[in-house]
């Protein structure tokens with residue numbers, strides 16, 4: 001055979017081999033869940049309050065306060081360091097912590113968090129650099145996953161800055177595989193801000209995925225600040241069907257206690273995040289929180305709704321201007337309901353059983369999850385006055 005015929009044949013064979021390997025192999029079993037986060041993760045993350053102003057003392061004191069405040073008893077588990085813990089990579093490419101801020105090293109910090117009966121989380125980025133321009137994990141995915149496992153990391157938040165033309169699904173799948181190969185159970189938090197619709201592909205890639213850009217500690221967006229609390233809420237409409245045990249929509253971390261909203265508004269924020277089966281990652285200074293803030297973050301009856309084992313995300317079942325009803329079916333056959341008043345005046349809000357898929361003649365017990373009291377049994381509907389920017393949150397059951 002002439003050399004150019006051989007070359008052409010080689011080219012065709014090579015190309016077809018590439019095409020076969022690039023296609024998903026139908027003989028491979030489908031991706032499986034990693035078995036983690038069967039209820040939405042609960043914990044604390046340094047970013048919303050401290051941003052880059054972190055060090056090992058801040059993280060240790062958050063772990064201490066998580067225990068002493070009663071948050072651990074209420075179900076909070078993860079202590080997560082967000083951006084800015086990083087130093088540089090060493091000659092072997094191993095990522096090092098910032099030695100001035102974390103002089104004892106990350107392993108010692110993880111050990112400390114574990115000694116409190118808590119779990120430890122860390123942050124990196126799918127691109128070349130993190131959002132605060134520390135070294136990212138691009139090209140170091142397996143090396144970083146091995147390092148995290150050796151440190152005792154239980155949770156990784158993986159951001160999306162400096163990713164240029166990277167493909168989101170394959171970038172997050174690569175890190176997901178690296179974490180699984182590390183031999184340690186590491187909950188995987190996808191943080192690409194909903195840009196590539198992770199709810200469509202991340203069910204068995206990550207345990208939670210951000211659905212929006214960064215939350216702003218305010219009731220609603222302003223001309224300068226995007227993603228106020230109610231704006232983030234509106235962006236969750238229609239996503240409820242994608243969440244379930246092991247894979248949750250993440251409308252971003254809590255701002256409760258950070259000062260930009262009123263007590264009433266923070267109660268609404270916490271109630272709505274719980275009806276959404278959202279991860280409950282506190283973002284305030286746990287060591288210095290007020291009694292009011294603590295009463296919100298440790299409301300066990302509301303947390304029980306967030307953590308309901310059925311794992312069905314709630315949805316908006318009624319909206320009329322400023323008046324909304326959000327509801328969520330519960331494992332015991334009951335319903336959690338939030339009556340939400342976005343307006344400036346107190347309003348009366350009603351929910352008919354038909355909006356909750358209940359027969360109209362059913363008589364149900366009503367529990368108020370903020371006053372912690374049983375209300376009179378209700379038949380056919382429930383109504384209550386709801387103060388401005390506030391909620392009434394109830395649990396209905398037999």
Ligand code: GLA
Pocket residue numbers: 047082083130131132159191213214
């Ligand atoms: C992005 C994320 C935030 C936070 C910062 C850190 O903006 O969405 O949650 O992690 O990066 O730089």
